[in-house]
Amino acid sequence: MYIEIDNVELSYSTEVLLKGIYLKAETGKITSILGTNGCGKSSLLKVIFGSLNPHHKLIRINNKPHLKPLYTYKGIVKYLPQDPFIPTHLKLKTVFKVFGVSWEDFVADFSNHSGYQNYNVNELSGGERRIVEIYLILKSKAEILLLDEPFTHLAPIYIEQFKKLLKAEARTKAIILTDHLYQHIIDLADDLYLIKNGCTKLVKDPRELEDQQYLITGS
DSSP states (O other): OEEEEEEEEEEETTEEEEEEEEEEEETTOEEEEEOOTTSSHHHHHHHHHTSSOOSEEEEEETTEEOOSOGGGSTTTEEEEOSSOOSOTTSBHHHHHHHHTOOHHHHHHHOGGGTTOTTSBGGGSOHHHHHHHHHHHHHTSSOSEEEEESTTTTOOHHHHHHHHHHHHHHTTTSEEEEEOSOHHHHHHHOSEEEEEETTEEEEESSTTHHHHTTSSOTTO
């Protein structure tokens, strides 16, 4: 399965944020997006998901246009926003049941959460809650995963653990992610895009990021 996002045009007031964006992602690959703060990375993920309506966009899955927001098509897409999204009054065991994700598999991967199944979400620390949220999205049955800043506020040990899980889940899903921790994004990328001046550029060699002045020469 593959998804193409084409000719995205998005403006706020008089500012043009995205113009003529093109991006392709497919099952078996991790597609990473880089760009400076405010360049439109998060906005692009929202456009793909369908929660942000641009002036123009064309989304094709297996070359078939999808005109309605992707989130309205059952089982196609899951989106990890930067902000917390799990209702805080629910117990963790209830959250996992609602999302259809195995609690047993989760604690096998993150044993430090093993005694938390009867905790309410609001009893978790910010980092613990983020681990749960990322895991729920990764282990969902959706064919396309959109991950916005998944590594932010995570300890290095958990970042490495999630990188392994991402590679495993990418065997059966198309994954699109972005994060300001660019080295992890580059390490994971099968396909790497840079957003600059509202457009996307497919980066075939990370050294091109220096030529595009995204990275300092030699970094």
